[in-house]
Amino acid sequence: MPQPEKKLNPGASPQEWFGYQLRKHRKLNNLSARQLGRLVQVSDDMILSIEHGKYPSCHLHLAQRLDEVLGTDGLFGDAWPMVFKPADADKKSPDADKSPSRLVEDVAPGHPGRMLEGDTPSPSGSPVPVDRRAFLYNSSLAALASIDLVALVSPTNLPQPPARIRPLDIDQILSVADEIHRHDNKQGGGGLVGVIAGHAMQWAVGRLTVSCPDHLRAPLYAAVARLGIVVGASHFDAYAHEDARIAFKVAAECAEEAPDWHLRAKVYSFLARQAIWVGDPDAGLTYAESGLVRSDRLTPTIQAMLHSARARAFGKMGDVRGTLAAVGAADDAFSKSNPAEDPSWMAYYNEAQHQGDTAHAFWDLAMRADQDPARASHRFEIAVAGHTDDYARSRAISGTKWASLLMAKGDPSQAAAIGQRALDDAGRLTSRRAADDLTDLSRFAKQHRGLPEVEGLRERIAATLQA
Template sequence: MPRPEKPLNPDASPRDWFGHEVRYWRKQRGYKASTLGPLVQVSPSLLEKIEKGTATCRRDLAERLDEVLETGGVLTRAWGMVYGETEKPRGETEKGASRKVEGTVQAHQGRILGRDISSPSGSPEPVDRRAFLATSSLAAFASIDLAGLVTPAAPPQLPARIRPKDIAQVLSVADDIHRRDNAHGGGGLVGVLASRAMQWSVGLLTAPCPDPLRPQLLSAVAQLGIVVGASHFDSYAHDDARVAFKIAADCAEEANDWHQRAKVYSFLARQAIWIGDPDTGLTQAEKGLVRADRLTPTIQAMLHSARARAFAKMGDVGGTLAAVGAADDAFAKSNPADDPPWMAYYDEAQHHGDTAHAWFDLVILKDQDPGQAQRRFEIAIAGHDDGYARSRAISGTKLASLLMAKGDPQHAAVVGHRALDDAGGLTSQRAADDLKELSRFASRHWRLPETTYLRERIGATLQA
């Protein structure tokens, strides 16, 4: 059973009183924080902090709360009394003045794989019609001065009317973040850029848009939402990821874009599986396969591989093998010319890496033959170039763990060192956790100097 919400004390301060009003209206309308947050474009955790009086509510968020909760403007008027023009930026608690405010950027000397690296927590800041781009062209995004991009001095206004070039800009930014995420991981500056991009693109949805362009705009924002969600997932900002995926799913549904819809559910499935909920992951993958006849074989393969990973985590050998078989059959029919451009990443290397993860779990959990997993990981590693350094590092790390558990530990150490060469340049919590798993498997062979050195190098990489 969920724990009851902590009682609030509206008399403690004006902020506490305001938070009490937010909770009152939320409950009056029958919403949970987890449901209301995405509707007003903030994370549930931020909403809960506002209710407790430990986080600042922005005026535009108060306005959106009034709109969704149908309060008649109560919260906007209350905002003026509690915050008004004199509200100063501050941390989430009265005592922690030096702590970061949700959605702000802090410069920390973070650790190499993302531990203690500061990126926006919770969901992206409420959309306040501010672009994360410093100008209305992509020149700012391509410039070297990324710090100026993150904190522009003069945020641009939204266009008076959506034009084709605005849609092209969303797609270009999505493509750029996708490349940065795959090459460097989703943490650090990549995560900051992703959050700002999401704010900007959602703002575009509020601008007047000619009817013929509306589906294109929605599909473009869906594509960006998937990229941003994937980046946040990689850095374990899971609330952020869910919000971005929810926006992407809503946009894809409204645009009747079955391909984008399928990809959203594929990522939702993978996120659920990764955080230990394979049953939900399987459900999400199955949702993505609704009307599979409208999907290309490559997209079907992507979703079946997600199903395979869910079945494997549940220890269902038969289900895993059937799903891997369905993924292989679909991928054999793949024709890149039929796929949308953003599916280009799902090539032979990606397919074999995804299905290898499912086989890996069967080997570890159900003592299945490791041969299939090893072969698929090797194909993935060989096929990923430097543009997909994270995928190559993760597949290499998993292969090393497989060999440590079921094969030759000395060979495993060699593979592990190669994976570390890629992983050392990443800011990825997923890569970090896989390295920790490799270190645990290597500890079984503590008498071998090769594995001892590998574990020392893993520890140094995680702390660097």
């Protein structure tokens, strides 16, 4: 029997007033906590916690998303500063008593080739903060000293969703998904790509609340699922793992609503890869096998993609028999691949991608179970040769893993040459995954100290990671 809703007391505290308003407007929009959470990309538990006045630090961006989804004309965003006081609002700046001119001397010495010396790394690796008041006082922006510069450049009126979903709106979502996918593969998921991805997801999910003709409902959900997959992939590459999981969760639910078995399988493939990457291959195997449910509805290429994910999970576990069987299933499925049968977004999964994915599984067997490294080496070689500049990240990661394999199990001079070529790509990426692989390559190279080509590689890796 369902539990009765807790009675809210909006006069008890600012947080409880905020929660009362949230519940009221959620119900006016006929949304459950779960539905609202999906639209603003948080859990239903967080929505209920805010409604009960128990969530101490609702973020301003979430308040603004609530306004957009619930159509509350800035109610939550305007109330946010009074309800959720920033944690550092009362902290006095250690530089507060210094004169403005002294502050500029301390924080912005500058040197040739740089407009402002505000990004010198601190010991923790974070940028040294520039005192905003001092900068404004000593610049032509002094007249704006009382204005929050972030707010100044933020749009005062966010784009409103259409009154009714049109084919044009769906095409826009798919076009944005294609662009993010393209830039993510070429440049990595960090930096501006990740920022754009996050905002695009917020924008697209808001379209799910708009009136939609029945014949466009499935295409709309499929488009948002597609965008959720590429946004999640971008966040995963930047190690924003919780953001990635949320995007994947939205994508999975939208794929189910579509219903689109191919998109559903793609979501589970990414969930599997993320779980394997963060050290939970058992969960990764479960996700991959969940994606293979009703495999008769999937194209051979998509089946190969999921079997490759299974192989990578078994490889991380050091399970030789399971890895060999999964790679065999992946190879068999890929041999039947017909690109004409695949969705357009599967075009990336070509011979190079397939060989690279399965090579990673054999890499783990070589390192963890002392298996023949030639299996992985041969597949990495095909992958590196086959990836074009449009897939620079995949080429960099395969090249770096290939170099690590040879550095540990083969010819260090050959490994150094391959590593140098991988650095040509990796040095232009904003990818945490690629950076971690470079760190591993440098570690494997330590055992060959004294070889000039290896020392040169390690020096270049260090310079690239510090850049």
